[in-house]
Amino acid sequence: MTAQPIDAAAAPAQWLKAALAPRRRLMALASGLVIADAIPAVGFAAGLALAVGALPQGIGHAVPGALLAVGSLLARGVLAQCATVVGARAARAVKGDVRRQVLNGAFSGRLSDAETMTATVEGVEALDGHVSRFLPARLAAGVTPLLLIAAAAVVSPFTAGILMFTLLPFVIGMALTGMAAGAESRRQFQALERLSGLFLDRIRALPAILAFQAEAQQAAVIGRASENLAQRTGKVLKIAFLSSAILEFFSALAVALVAVYCGFNLLKLLPFPAPDQLSLTQAFFLLALAPEVYAPMRRLSAAYHDRQAAEAAAPSLAGLSDAAEVASVRPPVPTSAPAIAFRDVTIAYEAGAPVLTGFDLEIAPGATVALLGASGSGKSSLLHLFLGLSPLSGGQVEVHDVRLSDHPDLTAWIAWAGQAPVVVPGTLAENIALAWRAAPANRVKEAAARAGFKGDLNRVIDERGGGLSGGERRRLGLARAFLKPAPILLLDEPTANLDAASEAALLPVIRAAAEGRTTLIATHSEAVADLADVVVRL
Amino acid sequence: MSALNASGVARLKSLIRAQERRQGARLLAASVCAALVSAAAVLLLGVSGWFITASALAGLAGPLVAHSFNFMVPSALIRFLAIARTGGRYGERITGHDAALKALAALRPQLFEGVARGPVTRALTLAGGEASSRMVQDVDAIQNRFVRLSAPWGAAAGMVAGIGLALLTGWTTALAIAAASALGVLAAALVGRGLAEPAGRAVQAASGELKTEFAAFAAAAPELQAYGIKPWAVEQLAERGAALERATQSLASAGGWILLTQSAAMALAIVGVMATAGAASPPLIALAILAAVTTVESAGALLTAFRHNGAVKAAVERLGDLLEAPTSAPRHSVAPTIDLSSTDLSLSPPQRLAVSGPSGVGKTTLIERLMHLRPPVPGEASLGGVDVAAVSPDAARALFAYAPQQAVLLAGTIRENLKLALPTADDDALWAALEDADLADRVRAAPAGLNAPLGENGARLSGGERRRLGLARAYLRAAPWLVLDEPTEGLDAATEARVLERLTARLERTGQGLILVSHRPAPLALCDRRLTVTGLAPSGAVQMAVRETA
DSSP states (O other): OOOSOHHHHHHHHHHHHHHHGGGHHHHHHHHHHHHHTHHHHHHHHHHHHHHHHHGGGOGGGGHHHHHHHHHHHHHHHHHHHHHHHHHHHHHHHHHHHHHHHHHHHTTSSSSOHHHHHHIIIIIHHTHHHIIIIIHHHHHHHHHHHHHHHHHHHHHOHHHHHHHHHHHHHHHHHHHHHHHHHHHHHHHHHHHHHHHHHHHHHHHHTHHHHHHTTOHHHHHHHHHHHHHHHHHHHHHHHHHHHHHHHHHHHHHHHHHHHHHHHHHHHHHTOOSSOOSSOOOHHHHHHHHHHHHHHHHHHHHHHHTHHHHHHHHHHHHHHHHHHHHTOOOOOOOOOOSSOOOEEEEEEEEOOSSSSOSEEEEEEEEOTTOEEEEEOOTTSSHHHHHHHTTTOSOOOEEEEEETTEEGGGOOOOGGGEEEEOSSOOOOSEEHHHHHGGGOTTOOHHHHHHHHHHTTOOSOTTOEEOTTOTTOOHHHHHHHHHHHHHHSOOSEEEEESTTTTOOHHHHHHHHHHHHHHHTTSEEEEEESOHHHHTTOSEEEEO | OOSOOHHHHHHHHHHHHHHHHHTHHHHHHHHHHHHHHHHHHHHHHHHHHHHHHHHHHHHHTOHHHHHHOOOHHHHHHHHHHHHHHHHHHHHHHHHHHHHHHHHHHHHHHHHHHHHHTSOHHHHHHHTTSHHHHHHHHHHHHHHHHHHGGGHHHHHHHHHHHHHHHHHHHOHHHHHHHHHHHHHHHHHHHHHIIIIIHHHHHHHHHHHHHHHHHHHHHHHTHHHHHHTTOHHHHHHHHHHHHHHHHHHHHHHHHHHHHHHHHHHHHHHHHHHHHHHHOTTSOHHHHHHHHHHHHHHHHTTHHHHHHHHHHHHHHHHHHHHHHHOOOOOOOOOSOOOSOEEETTSOOEEOTTOEEEEEOSTTSSHHHHHHHHTTSSOOOTTSEEETTEEGGGSOHHHHHTTEEEEOSSOOOOSSBHHHHHHTTOTTOOHHHHHHHHHHTTOHHHHHHSTTGGGOBOOGGGTTSOHHHHHHHHHHHHHTSOOSEEEEESTTTTOOHHHHHHHHHHHHHHHHHHOOEEEEEOSSHHHHTTOSEEEEEEEEOTTSOEEEEEEEOO
16 A cells, blocks of 8 residues: 655655564464455355255255364464564564664664653654554455455356455545555544643643642643544544545445345345346355455554554664674773863754853863862863763763864773662672773772772672662762773762762772872862862853 | 552542443444344344245246245345445444544543543653653543444344244244354453453553563663664664563464354354254244344444453553542642741842852752642741642642743744733734843744744754743743743843843732742842752751841
8 A cells, every 4th residue: 555655755665664674474374364364254154044945855965064164263363363463472572683783773872862762662662553453454455365365256257256355446546545544643643642742841840830839821732732632633633534434334335235146146135247247145255354455554544553653663763773783992991090181062952052161171181180160160061072872963072182163982991970870670790890891800909999899799689779778870970980990080969869978988989099090070069079170161 | 551540540430430321322323323233133144044945946846936925125134234234334434433533533632631640750750751642642542442342242143133034933942042152252252351352451461561671772772782782672672672562472373263253152052953943844944044144243333342351441541540539638829928947038029038058958849849740848948838748739829830940842933832821912022022032033933923833842942042942931820930940041141231230120010929940140149138949858858058148
């Protein structure tokens, strides 16, 4: 079904095709199983027809036909279940592939975390119906009607001709209604996204809404948008339901045409010479088969929104998959702490005003610099520059003999500690060793001791950080920094949300960690800033 | 998921029931249509089977019988039934979805208000968390609950029509069809409860866990990069994703099993007809066979509902979890006097208090507790002589107009953001507030002026502009106290002087009191009292000392 303009849909459609290509076999199997349903469908119609046709000779004669019908029914059920399972398996495989690709592109600073999260969960999930329902339905809609018409032709070529003849207007009708429904439901999809966006935004802005006691006012805003969406969706659904009613009507009309022919043929009242002489069995078979000819196309039109959901999700999925393909050089790690120079640095993310402009700073080898300023002033973005997580939109940063504008991979140069270090289920020692998987046990022990951990390093920590206090969690981050012998140390808010006593206890550890390295600390805290050789206010 | 929040779930269910009552007429119409569809479908096939068989017998009996065979009435009936089925299905879908959409449109603002008026810690931890996106999805899931309300009626009508038709064949045949159909529904219900419901819940849970873990890793992205453990994190998340996919597949497979029970029930019904209808005429047996098949088929919508049950139940539980009975504090208003218990400081407008102290020491905590934007600590302060913790959030917040350090902005226009503070404000008032915040020139320069869209959380503004828009917004609210947290941070000296001069003029005009948090000398000079915050006591109370200034 080609119900939409090629130019607009070409890119996501192509990406989708490429993403699905590796699982072609599984998807072909799912489609094959859906098409195979044509065999028991014919069997069911034939069984019913044989049973009914034999009724005049007594119900005992009808048993073999009835058994065929019952057996075919069960076979259809089993086949449908197999098709469902294989389709779901294919969808699972495709989603697994795409999610992995998308995750590789995530955390790259290209898209906001919220967008990436939506792509990773809902976006990937949107492929499910496309793979498990739409694609098999599309193939079946092309093949199954022809198979069934061929089966009808064996019994009555004239009836097969009628079916074939009605197929054409049916396909045209389906394309037209599908197109109308497609355009409308895309609009509805956008309206739904707008309301979701509004809802999320107002939840995010709750602090301001509460402070200004605007709960009722904003609830009314959401109510209006919600009402609006309901009206819009109502219109869209009306079209979708109308088109499905039209398809149903078309199919009933076609069946009626077959029924009229069969009925008059049986009564021998045809106004023209009968092209073939039907028995009750044959007529019943044709009548039972006729609705099955149109069913695959009606199923396809019902699955059409699955395709639209997948294509709506495709652009952001494609964007993240591209982001994964970045290769860069890894300059050798200098043996001593490097000098760092920021020259006229501008950082601007895709949407919005630059977070930082015209930033200049010279840092001597081994110096410690504190970047002080309110949130949003660009402190963290400056640190992210070194990891390629924020864009160097203007100016230059020189680290030792390397320029950041060349996008080098400085991972090996950098030790990092932030306010929410990653915690994995496992022992404390294993958690520290994330910084250096092959670290000898004594080095881990030493790093733990320098970070101020006392007691058992083999105690178990769960993934939510259970068993670690807020201060200990920061110590975990610093222990990792001690363990990794990198010449640059970056600390992002190392003491945020800690009480004064815990912060004071952490200060000597930070001082020790900074020793012998060029250190940048982004912080709100004057106490942390006091550790630095240079304090920069942003 | 944590333990069930029974009171919240009960509250949500009562909201949903209220909507069901409000949409009663539409839901009734949908149910009637569903019944019409099933009855028409059963009669259509039954009559068709009878008709074709009778035609064949008449044809065999010779031209005389064939010519006297009345084909007009049955064929007219068949056409009528086909139209009734199509029209009924259209009507059911339209009215059912219309009811669901209208109900959802009414539920969304109620849920929002319920969350906003809940305990402040719960409301604010929602902001930005995955719970908020959950809220959107789960509300959508509830739509199914409304749409499927007509399903039992369709199934029942199909059953009645099937039994009615089959009675023409014989009462044992009717009984056989009824039994097979009921067995099918029962089996599907069991499969639904045993397989689909746990799978549906697992899908919701796995998707929540994936999001939670994603958020945790996203917060630590630089660490993942610096230690080269991103591949490991991707692996972890991919495993979570695989769990989600497994659950989705189980749900799909459970749906397949439910359909299989339907096929089996159809087969059983045919066997039942064959076993019981021996004595009837061939056309009536054909009628019974086809009626049997469609009777079982008409329960299809009900079976789909069994499949969705798990997701709907999980959605109701999770949304209910967000709703809590609002804290019951006295609602009456309080006088705008502020007493800070650990000092002998007692303030009322138009006094001006400066709050200073090193970063992170608890200044913002102190003022936000006064406004119930953080849970207040009993014994720390009182408003109008009543302990803050005992004052209702509404009464406390009514006393303050607050410009926080980081203004939280709506993703709307400048006008919408300003009107958050005063919905009735006219343009003159908006411009005056912008003027006082030294932002009017900037807004005037934008082509769309007050209607300029800001993007998410003011993404199109610089940090300083965001702060000043927050300031203008606070100016518009005629509360007894103006609370400004670092209002001139990041402004150059000339702008700062201009903003402070206009602030002074405004305070003199309005008679508002001022609470100002800053560490800069110029704004502090506006104030007659000075409070130094020194830290948090082990009890959680803010420790402070008063210093009189000239």
